[in-house]
Every structure is written in C-alpha cells, then in structure tokens.
Amino acid sequence: DAGITQSPRHKVTETGTPVTLRCHQTENHRYMYWYRQDPGHGLRLIHYSYGVKDTDKGEVSDGYSVSRSKTEDFLLTLESATSSQTSVYFCAISGGQGTWTGDYEQYFGPGTRLTVT
C-alpha cells in the first residue's frame, strides 16, 4: 500500500469552529486530492493539488480551503464547520510512477470521520 496517512482519524467538532485535516504521503507523488464520501453520492472531489502551492477546486469546494507547502503534506481546512460537512474525508495521491497512466492511478488514505454537532 502507498504510504498515506491522515490525521486525525476521527473528530467531533461544533458548528462554527475551524477544522484542519492533514494528509501526509511518503511516496513523493505529484498529485494529491481531497474527497468527501457520503451515502448515495460516492466520492466527490473537494480540492486537488498538482504541485507544491498549486491547487484547484473540485466539484464541492464551497466552505473548504486547502494548502500544500510541501510535496508530502496536503491540508484541508473547514473555515467554519457546518453540520452539512459531517462526512468521511479521504485523501488520495497519484503521479509517482513517472508515466502518464500513473498520473491517473489514485491511492487512498484510510479516511477521517468528521462529525459536526
């Protein structure tokens, strides 16, 4: 398995508080992604990064921001958490094989279960 860790693994927070989730990789992959998983929706892309300090929005980016100051770390911040952001959040990486096909092969972290009360 790819070396991807997510922290924390579980978090309960109150509405209106800021929350930061961390994704750390030891694989030197170029691309990193944040998804949320909700029943009936599969995985939806929140933000992604194609290099250090290079990020872009996904399909459900409202209320979320990201930062990537080092190759190995990709942070997801909920500026002011809402109950609709209760979800399981997954980080993924790709692009470590030096091939164009490898850029598409995503490997996932174990997930963070976030509950906003």
Added chain:
Amino acid sequence: AQSVTQPDIHITVSEGASLELRCNYSYGATPYLFWYVQSPGQGLQLLLKYFSGDTLVQGIKGFEAEFKRSQSSFNLRKPSVHWSDAAEYFCAVGAGDYKLSFGAGTTVTVRA
C-alpha cells in the same frame, strides 16, 4: 464533463456464485476506467484499470472487467465470490486532467 452511473445500489450473491457489477460512463473521448473496492471502515483499493488496448482487463483478487465502447460500459466480474468479497465497489472514469469521477457505488453482500 465525464460521469459514471452504477445502476445497482445493492447486490446480494451466494458464496461461490458469479458476480457482475455494472458501470456506465459518459465521456466524449476515450475514457480511462477504474474499479475500486472499499471494505467497511477502510480506504479504497484499486482493483483494476483500463487505459487502452485489450478490452478485457484482469485485476487483483480474481476480478476482471470488460470495456465495451458501443455500450459505454465497464462491467466488473468475478467467476466465484468469496465471503471476503463483501464490500462496496466503485467505478471511476478519468479524462484529460488527472481527476477521476466516481459512481455512487454498489454494495455487495455475500450470503453463505
């Protein structure tokens, strides 16, 4: 933009029976197609992938999938399921920007 439909939300299959999970995609050009599996409480694991060439691709854990351009499908199959195959399965399609779009998933229950 590309999209994926998995028509079956839940499938129940007997241990030892065959399994087929359906996936239909929408994309104007040649798609890049993937199947992932997620066991309860775990992250997603890549089962197999299709980029080009032979339309029947083999993956891990005894799974295979067939790309049919005329039907815009990439169905996943396994000849004989094991109790450990109980999981949620996701089909995904990639386009030209290294992002994947995922289907809503199919949950597989295996009965003894």
